[in-house]
Amino acid sequence: QVAHAGVELQHWRPGPGPLAVAIAGFLDTARTRRRFAGVSAADAAIGAGVRIAVPGRRGLSRIDLAHGLRDGRNAISLAWEP
Numbered sequence: 001q002v003a004h005a006g007v008e009l010q011h012w013r014p015g016p017g018p019l020a021v022a023i024a025g026f027l028d029t030a031r032t033r034r035r036f037a038g039v040s041a042a043d044a045a046i047g048a049g050v051r052i053a054v055p056g057r058r059g060l061s062r063i064d065l066a067h068g069l070r071d072g073r074n075a076i077s078l079a080w081e082p
Contacts, residue, residue, distance in 0.1 A: 002030060010023070043071065047067060048064070
């Protein structure tokens with residue numbers, strides 16, 4: 001079983017040409033239960049990212065950098081969010 005929650009703040013600005021660009025900050029948390037080892041685990045990550053949207057089109061592109069608070073590992077992700 002996995003329970004997760006997150007919060008994100010975005011600040012949108014006009015970008016080059018028709019694009020809209022946002023800077024984002026976020027906190028994500030997750031907790032697992034009933035793992036194979038029988039131990040519950042919790043983790044959290046903080047991060048920042050960029051959002052790019054084209055007015056009149058659905059969805060946006062996102063680029064995120066995150067830092068794990070428990071394990072200290074870093075991650076980068078690129079995604080399309082419909």
